[in-house]
Amino acid sequence: MTKIQNSIAKLLGKKREVIERVLNEDEEEYKSLPEQESLHSIEEIMKEIETETILDRQEVIESCIELLMKEPKLLLKDSHLNYLYFAFTTQFPPNLIALDASQPWMLYWIANSLKVLSRESLSEDFQRRVARKLLEISPEGGPFGGGIGQIPHIAGTYAAINALSLCNNIEGCWDKINRKAIYEWLLKLKQADGGFKTCLEVGECDTRGVYCALSVASMLNVLTPQLCDGVLEYLINCQTYEGGFGATPQVDEAHGGYTFCAVASLMILKQLDKINVEALIQWCSSRQCFEERGLNGRSNKLVDGCYSFWIGGTAAMIEAAGYGCCIDQNALHEYICQCCQNEQGGGLIDKPGKSPDFYHTNYVLLGLSISESEYSLQEDNITNNISTILIRSKQNNSLSYPLSNLNSINPVYGVPNTDLLNFVKHFNTPL
Ligand SMILES: CC(C)=CCC/C(C)=C/CC/C(C)=C/COP(=O)(O)OP(=O)(O)O
Ligand SMILES: [Zn+2]
Numbered sequence: 001m002t003k004i005q006n007s008i009a010k011l012l013g014k015k016r017e018v019i020e021r022v023l024n025e026d027e028e029e030y031k032s033l034p035e036q037e038s039l040h041s042i043e044e045i046m047k048e049i050e051t052e053t054i055l056d057r058q059e060v061i062e063s064c065i066e067l068l069m070k071e072p073k074l075l076l077k078d079s080h081l082n083y084l085y086f087a088f089t090t091q092f093p094p095n096l097i098a099l100d101a102s103q104p105w106m107l108y109w110i111a112n113s114l115k116v117l118s119r120e121s122l123s124e125d126f127q128r129r130v131a132r133k134l135l136e137i138s139p140e141g142g143p144f145g146g147g148i149g150q151i152p153h154i155a156g157t158y159a160a161i162n163a164l165s166l167c168n169n170i171e172g173c174w175d176k177i178n179r180k181a182i183y184e185w186l187l188k189l190k191q192a193d194g195g196f197k198t199c200l201e202v203g204e205c206d207t208r209g210v211y212c213a214l215s216v217a218s219m220l221n222v223l224t225p226q227l228c229d230g231v232l233e234y235l236i237n238c239q240t241y242e243g244g245f246g247a248t249p250q251v252d253e254a255h256g257g258y259t260f261c262a263v264a265s266l267m268i269l270k271q272l273d274k275i276n277v278e279a280l281i282q283w284c285s286s287r288q289c290f291e292e293r294g295l296n297g298r299s300n301k302l303v304d305g306c307y308s309f310w311i312g313g314t315a316a317m318i319e320a321a322g323y324g325c326c327i328d329q330n331a332l333h334e335y336i337c338q339c340c341q342n343e344q345g346g347g348l349i350d351k352p353g354k355s356p357d358f359y360h361t362n363y364v365l366l367g368l369s370i371s372e373s374e375y376s377l378q379e380d381n382i383t384n385n386i387s388t389i390l391i392r393s394k395q396n397n398s399l400s401y402p403l404s405n406l407n408s409i410n411p412v413y414g415v416p417n418t419d420l421l422n423f424v425k426h427f428n429t430p431l
Pocket of ligand 2: 304305306307
């Protein structure tokens with residue numbers, strides 16, 4: 001490999017040498033091979049390019065196919081509700097210490113999963129406990145850190161605002177949010193290139209920061225031109241040659257999580273049409289794994305239930321913007337119901353063989369709700385500068401499975417649309 005090829009390979013995060021071989025099926029020599037031999041030569045090439053992930057995928061495919069062939073499964077709602085209720089009744093075991101800096105996230109994932117499953121399941125008592133805990137983390141009403149005594153973080157603040165939006169202003173918790181302090185802090189996180197750092201003191205800067213900042217600011221009605229200045233250019237530069245988005249401009253590999261952040265940010269800015277939407281659509285469609293039926297997060301990686309939201313949600317936003325649906329939602333639905341449900345004890349999972357966790361439970365449920373809905377945008381119906389996304393449940397008779405009757409999710413914000421609209425309306429007045 002030349003020096004340039006070498007550095008490109010490094011840039012793309014490839015640890016193996018790039019092997020290129022052109023197999024020209026039009027060549028006479030190839031055509032004259034008996035069928036068995038030409039297949040054999042493909043097999044040899046496949047052997048040469050074999051990676052750990054390719055071998056892992058074979059195993060994943062086998063376990064998925066086994067589950068996909070079984071009797072179709074409905075969503076085990078009660079079992080998933082019990083898994084989530086457990087979080088409100090038991091102290092977490094010591095191995096969850098790694099999530100000590102993600103407390104607002106845990107509250108968002110658990111409360112949101114409950115609300116997606118059924119509106120009533122996040123009782124007033126649970127709402128009170130979520131709101132009190134968040135206000136203990138930040139008694140000033142934001143910005144929020146990952147736990148008591150931790151420095152404010154943009155992702156913690158995003159998760160805290162999303163969690164509070166589910167709490168119906170219990171004990172006046174929405175009035176305790178310090179919009180001014182959050183807005184001024186967001187302005188300080190803003191960088192000259194249009195990106196946002198995750199925290200003032202040590203934060204990294206990528207599309208997650210942009211999305212969290214725009215999501216929080218738009219929900220609190222403080223999305224000013226000053227905050228948005230240069231953000232579009234930053235995002236445009238994060239779209240890669242593959243069509244998806246990397247974490248930072250011009251450097252990273254396209255990835256489902258960062259693509260979601262970039263596309264949701266473009267939706268908030270109402271500027272999705274400023275990027276190469278066709279390439280994005282192609283990339284999103286390519287995330288669907290043929291045999292497993294679910295979605296992966298980047299080229300040559302494994303299917304994972306959480307991309308049902310990161311990619312499924314991106315596809316829903318593209319659909320809402322009028323470009324049509326670019327993934328096979330029937331297939332995704334099958335992957336979720338057959339391969340992502342933990343039948344013993346409830347909760348949803350990444351892929352067969354994995355244990356449930358609150359992160360996957362939330363994002364798989366969001367993906368399921370999205371797979372049962374159709375999206376369009378009502379550009380003339382705007383609340384505090386947020387365009388209304390119209391969500392319709394699919395008709396039972398147009399589907400090859402019964403509907404799970406989950407709450408409708410706003411794909412830009414990742415919370416039920418009803419809660420989003422109630423919250424946003426509460427912040428009708430400017431700062
Ligand atoms: C709002 C907010 C902060 C959103 C974050 C979005 C985001 C970046 C999600 C990525 C989550 C994820 C499964 C990463 C794993 O990467 P991996 O390399 O371990 O997994 P892979 O093999 O599937 O690529
Ligand atoms: Zn995952």
